[in-house]
Amino acid sequence: MSTRTPLMAGNWKMNLNHLEAIAHVQKLAFALADKDYETVEVAVLPPFTDLRSVQTLVDGDKLKIKYGAQDISAHDSGAYTGEISGPMLSKLKCTYVAVGHSERRQYHKETDEVCNAKVKAAFKHGITPILCVGEELEVREAGNAVAHTLAQVEGGLKDVPAEQAESIVIAYEPVWAIGTGKVCGADDAQQVCAAIRGKLAELYTQELADRVRIQYGGSVKSGNVAEIMAKPDIDGALVGGASLDTDEFVKIVRFTEQ
Numbered sequence: 001m002s003t004r005t006p007l008m009a010g011n012w013k014m015n016l017n018h019l020e021a022i023a024h025v026q027k028l029a030f031a032l033a034d035k036d037y038e039t040v041e042v043a044v045l046p047p048f049t050d051l052r053s054v055q056t057l058v059d060g061d062k063l064k065i066k067y068g069a070q071d072i073s074a075h076d077s078g079a080y081t082g083e084i085s086g087p088m089l090s091k092l093k094c095t096y097v098a099v100g101h102s103e104r105r106q107y108h109k110e111t112d113e114v115c116n117a118k119v120k121a122a123f124k125h126g127i128t129p130i131l132c133v134g135e136e137l138e139v140r141e142a143g144n145a146v147a148h149t150l151a152q153v154e155g156g157l158k159d160v161p162a163e164q165a166e167s168i169v170i171a172y173e174p175v176w177a178i179g180t181g182k183v184c185g186a187d188d189a190q191q192v193c194a195a196i197r198g199k200l201a202e203l204y205t206q207e208l209a210d211r212v213r214i215q216y217g218g219s220v221k222s223g224n225v226a227e228i229m230a231k232p233d234i235d236g237a238l239v240g241g242a243s244l245d246t247d248e249f250v251k252i253v254r255f256t257e258q
């Protein structure tokens with residue numbers, strides 16, 4: 001296990017309305033009331049429509065759970081129907097925002113250039129981007145998983161200064177392991193995450209690379225999280241389906257207690 005504070009984050013995707021969000025976060029906070037949040041950071045990424053409710057709850061009850069959005073516009077304001085901007089998210093005190101999730105790359109054709117603009121928009125408004133990267137099955141089978149993923153890291157960080165890059169979170173999410181129940185072997189995940197750290201050292205410095213948190217995402221469950229988190233270059237998990245089940249997510253967050 002690494003010395004960086006693990007970030008265990010739940011990406012709810014397009015699930016849970018704002019009332020369900022309130023119930024879910026309350027239950028989570030209650031179940032984690034004794035947790036030392038200095039040793040593990042817990043975050044949820046609800047849909048946009050839930051964020052105000054989650055913010056009110058977290059602020060009102062001084063919860064230690066952090067929250068963020070699943071996407072951000074590259075633009076600050078203007079004629080961009082349906083988009084949500086950095087100023088809007090920072091007004092809601094979002095700590096994090098996912099950028100370039102594979103579902104955005106796949107269904108909304110987000111390129112590395114778009115992801116790069118979104119990473120910059122997040123930093124501009126004081127929100128920490130969780131840059132999602134990872135290869136499709138064909139790419140892995142062709143032996144190009146590492147090269148493909150590193151190109152996404154480099155593209156997402158183009159012209160991002162070190163003062164900002166040092167606080168980015170990178171989520172390695174092999175596309176073939178998302179929502180499929182096929183978890184990437186812990187050794188394979190470690191190999192790519194170590195390569196990502198190597199790329200950060202090449203783009204910036206080793207010191208900076210050593211500070212950045214790299215999460216693994218893709219079919220993380222309570223039964224496999226400990227093995228994944230035991231790897232030296234994996235500093236957290238980005239959890240999809242299993243984060244919707246409060247009890248299961250609590251077990252994932254409590255991975256050190258298993």
Ligand SMILES: O=C(CO)COP(=O)(O)O
Nearest residue numbers: 011178179218219240241
């Ligand atoms: O996409 C993911 C998190 O962002 C992973 O989803 P699953 O945990 O459902 O595989």
